[in-house]
Amino acid sequence: MIRVAMLSFWHVHAKDYAKQITEHPETEIVAVWDEIPERGRAEAEARGVRFYESLDELLAQPDIDAVVVDTPSNMHRDVMVKAANAGKHIFTEKVLAITLREANEIVDAVRKNGVKLTVSLPRLNDEYTTAIQRILQEGLLGDLTLVRTRLSHNGAIANWLPAHFYNLQETGGGALIDLGCHPMYLARLFLGLPESVTASYGYVTGKEVEDNAVAVLRYPSGALAVVEAGFVNHYSPFTIEIHGKEGSLLYGTPEGRILLRTTKLGDEAAKAWTEQALGEKRPSAISQWVDHIRNNTEATENIALALDLTKLMEASNESVRLNRAVKLDELVP
Secondary structure: OEEEEEEOOOOOOHHHHHHHHHHOOOEEEEEEEOOOHHHHHHHHHHHOOEEEOOHHHHHOOOOOOEEEEOOOHHHHHHHHHHHHHOOOEEEEEOOOOOOHHHHHHHHHHHHHHOOOEEEEOHHHHOHHHHHHHHHHHOOOOOOEEEEEEEEEOOHHHHOOOOHHHHOHHHHOOOHHHHOOHHHHHHHHHHHOOOOEEEEEEEOOOOOOOOOEEEEEEEOOOOOEEEEEEEOOOOOOOOEEEEEEOOEEEEEOOOOOOEEEEEOOOOHHHHHOOEEEOOOOOOOOHHHHHHHHHHHOOOOHHHHHHHHHHHHHHHHHHHHHHHOOOEEHHHOOO
16 A cells, blocks of 8 residues: 655645545555645544644655645645655646746656656546547648647636635746646647747736736747636637648537548548547546556656646746747756
8 A cells, every 4th residue: 555645735636636545446645744734734634644744754754655745836846856855756736846947856856766756637648638649640630730729717707716826926827837737738749849939928807827828839840839728718618629731620619529620531531520539548647656656667758748848837937027939948957
């Protein structure tokens, strides 16, 4: 049994991860720490486990094998480097870190200490993603020219997001770095890493962080990716569009089905949209993490995508701050 400590319940998904850890047959929660002691103590009491006011004391316990990190994003670097140096395996909510420099420091500590890291990038594991990857691998769209990915909800206008999600220091940003992570890493998965990023943020509700965001990723080939996110939309569907020289693919416009039109499969496929089968759902990120711990393997693709995600988020923030396109090679590694 892998003995896990929950490090903070700051994030809205922390209780979801705690539930997954409790339900997984090979993991159990044995301890809690939280940067807000009252919150952590209540969560520990509800689960009948130990609470530690000191993170260092918790990490020194030999009967804790691994940690789930749900702290404010600006604490990720310090918490995860400490956990890795203490020999604890790490599962973390995205983003891995707010800056590329901090993300690299986390990964360096993980590899130096031989612990297993997995970042929660859940839409990599969904059936539509695996199906789209298959279609792209088969070359049915030809050379790609445009990817558009969008994810939005009404959290800022229906007031169900916690107030601390609007704290710029803790979060490193709003709609894009929180919700926009998902369409961003999918755009990266489908089209690769761009040369530069240009972002625009909107502040519909007047919060400290953006609640409406668009990032445009520019590629040397002339291809573009448009990543959209928002906290101010009641009915915006999760959307993927991929266009190439030989065809186009649509998902979530608004139904959760894949539509394909391509010149590669004959006249009928070129004349009309045809629905494509969804792919195989991959194991959850938590399950993958457990497998890496058990099998002494590394989440190579997951970590690489998590590092690229931080690059793209930092470049987006810098683009807004500088009011210009930011090349990825401008970032401090």
